[in-house]
Amino acid sequence: EPEVTQTPSHQVTQMGQEVILRCVPISNHLYFYWYRQILGQKVEFLVSFYNNEISEKSEIFDDQFSVERPDGSNFTLKIRSTKLEDSAMYFCASSLPTNSNQPQHFGDGTRLSIL
C-alpha cells in the first residue's frame, strides 16, 4: 500500500537555526498538509497546500513557517528561526484530489528537538 514518507525521523537543531522537514506524499495525491503534535498534546493542523499554494493555515503557522513543493515529489516545511516551543512531532499528510470524503494519509512523523 502506498505510504507518505517523511525524513528525517528525528532532527535535533540549535535554537535560532533554520530547519527543513521533508515529505514525499502518495504519488497520485494532490492535497498536502502539515500537522504538529507537541509531546502529550493533541495533533494540531498547521497548513494545507494545493496547486502550489496555501489553501488554509492555522494561527500557529506564522511568518516563521513556510511550505514548498520544490519538485514533483517532495513537500517541505521550513522553520526559519527555530524556538524551543517548536519542539514537537511534525506529521505530513496527503489526500486525493476530490471533494468526496477521502481520508488524509499520514506519514510516521519527524520528531523535532530544539536545544
Next chain:
Amino acid sequence: GDSVTQMEGPVTLSEEAFLTINCTYTATGYPSLFWYVQYPGEGLQLLLKATKADDKGSNKGFEATYRKETTSFHLEKGSVQVSDSAVYFCALNRGGYQKVTFGTGTKLQVIP
C-alpha cells in the same frame, strides 16, 4: 469552530475485555468522522471512518457508528488484545481537502 472531545486516558484493560472509548464532536453541517491509531513510536494510521449519519465504520474488530442525534462516534471492540495497546484519536473533517480536527487522544494499555 469544530471540536472533538474524547474520554480521558489512560485506559487499562485485561486481554479479551470489551473496549469503549467515547467521542463526541461539535461541527456545523455533516462532517466525516474518523478514528486514527498511533502505535508506540509510529505515525498516525487511519483505523476506520464514517461519512454520514448512521454509517458504521469497522476495521480489525473495531467499530464506531456515526450518531448525529447525539453527535457521537464511540469506538468499540469486543475483545481487545495486547497488540491493540496504542493511542486512539477521534477526528473529523468537513470533507475533501479540509483540515482534520483531532481529539486529545486516549491511551489504551492492554495487559495479558
